[in-house]
Amino acid sequence: MTSTIPAAVARAAHVFGSAPALGGLTWAGLSGQVRRVARALIAGGLRPGDRLALWAPNSAEWVLTTLGTSWAGATLVPVNTRFTAVEAREVVERSGARGLVVVGPFLGTDRLAELRATGASLPDLVVSIPAGWDDFLASGDTVPEEEADARAAAVTPDDVADILFTSGTTGRSKGVMSAHRQSLAVAAAWAGIAGLGPDDRYLVVNPFFNSFGLKAGILSCLVSGAKIVPQAVFDVARAMELIAAERITVLPGPPTLYTSLMDHPEAGRHDLSSLRLAVTGAAVVPPALVERMRKELGAEVLTAYGLTEAVVATMCRPGDDAATVAGTCGRAAAGFEVRVDPPHGEVLLRGPNTMLGYLDDPDATARAIDARGWLHTGDVGRLDEHGYLTITDRLKDMYICGGFNVYPAEVERALARLPQVAESAVIGVPDQRLGEVGRAFVVCRPGQTLTEAEVIDFCRGRLAGYKVPRGVALRSELPHNASGKVLKYLLRAEAADG
The missing domain is CATH 3.30.300.30 (ANL, C-terminal domain)
Structure with a gap:
């Protein structure tokens, strides 16, 4: 298994080659586009170890920017598309981003204009997508391919691949840092349990800025050869069209996503029979819903548990019965140990993919990860005799x-x-x-x-x-x-x- 994202891109091009990857690109073609993005970033002044903020909805450009950032030796800083300009400014400035890729006017909002209106100190490299995308790619033509490839080869497994900002209990957002080896390991574990392969077509509705959308989405496809089919904004009718047209096989999402699909008045007009796997969580999943999904969608249904600091910690397995899937979050995955700490029953996690720490916040890191390496999740739960975890409450106020x-x-x-x-x-x-x-x-x-x-x-x-x-x-x-x-x-x- 490769342990850097550039190496995973190169492997995908070699192993999966002509298999479909993204839009009309094969995995070999995607690799070429990733190198073009990396060359353009280098031309824009991005240096190894620099950080690039990415504020945009799910799209092909998002995927290419993410992988190209790693190829150029830089660190990705996704920005939540639901953030206001004030919230986004904090992420851009606190991360020290040296580049910004931002969507143009989208759903009635000009994010770049609003960001500038806050008085934010923006980096020199600012790319607007899709309008400025072609010019951005062309700017990299002056950078030799060998220079970009040397950057990619110099990336190490322990380099920081991404910093994902998540709100903290103090109200101040925290930047969760993960290394290349960690982001890829959780992606490979998720892909392995899900049985992802080159014959799969994965509709990614989960936002790419979220750890699940990025790592259990983009990176899981990268390591398995499954095709990435992004959806910018979840729309039931459009999702059904995509499932039918693309013959989607994998569709993770919250429970409401599936009820929206099954309850839509035009559900019967679309062929959804290609679906084989639905992975859900983040809310209570009634057993009746699991049974209904299996019957009406014909898909295997799994539940999982994770958080930005660990991404995927537990997951059900194919073949688990409806009661297990609905009543638990599965058992340990991705090399994690799970235990419940008395007296409050807090869920603790330990494993190689626990975050490196919070950006510029050693005190918060020390509070989250104890001296023995256990991550204190703030969630309350219980483990059954088979090691399956059920989340029952939260120590923190988060909902x-x-x-x-x-x-x-x-x-x-x-x-x-x-x-x-x-x-x-x-x-x-x-x-x-x-x-x-x-x-x-x-x-x-x-x-x-x-x-x-x-x-x-x-x-x-x-x-x-x-x-x-x-x-x-x-x-x-x-x-x-x-x-x-x-x-x-x-x-x-x-x-x-x-």
Whole structure:
């Protein structure tokens, strides 16, 4: 198994050659395009070890930029497409990115214009896709192929391949660093359990900026020869068209993705029989849904558990029964050890693919990974006699909205900027469509007033959509303990009763 991404690209070209890889490209053709991107990045001034920020939805250019960045010896810094310009600016500046590839106007938003409007200090190399893509590639023609190939050959397994920013419980985003060997190892493990191969066509709906979309998506296809079929924005009708036209065999996603497909009024008009594998998680999966997916989609259904700091830690196996798939997250995968730590039952992980650490934050790294190498996930769970893990709760306040992690402290930090707000507390509450959504409990300053709409509108201008509370309760006070900490369990109980 290769242990650097450039070596994996070269291997894919050699082993899978004429098999389809991406769009109209074969794996051999993709390798050539990756080298072109690397040459263009070098021409743009990117040096070995530099970081390149990538802010765009799933696309062929995203894949080529990612692999080309590694070929040029640089480090990828994906930016969440749901981030506001203010949030994206923080990622670009804190990562010290020396290059930025950003989508042009998309879904009514000009991200580059908004980023510039924040006063962000942008790198010299800025590429807009797709409009500036061809000129960008042409700029690399002055760089000899040998120079790019030398960069690729100099990459080592322990070099940092990617830095994925994820919100922390303090509300400050943290950059999770992974080495080439780690990103490829989790990708290979996922591909192995999923049985991916050159005959597979993988519809990647999970965002590439997410660790799952990048590593269990792009990189899993790279090491297995499966074709990458990106979808920029999930649209049920378009997804069904792609499944039928491309004869898609693999389709991971949250449970709502599959119910949307099966419940769509035109589901019967599309041939979805090519699907063989569905992998889900990030929310409760009812056994009835597993049975329905197996019956109506004709696909094997697996569940998995992971986090940015470990990517894929546990996974069900083909042949597991519906109760196991629905009730557990599977057993250890990708070389991980899993244990449940008393007295609270926190899930701990240890293995070769645990993150290198948080960017420029040794204290947060030390809090996350103890002296014996165990990663403290903040999730509460239990292990059965067969080693299958079930997540039962969270030590941290994080909740999952539509498959995306939301950390209430970050939302509360945003609300603190609203002049009328004296105090706030945010919790996750159940939602039939999205799994969980935010509810904010807000206390106004004396003599000040707010409406629910004003609070939500304020958040919309500062937070990604999935982080914006769906409900607001205006209160005269919040419950506190003796040390002044808000007792969120009381708020959760109130929400459950109400």
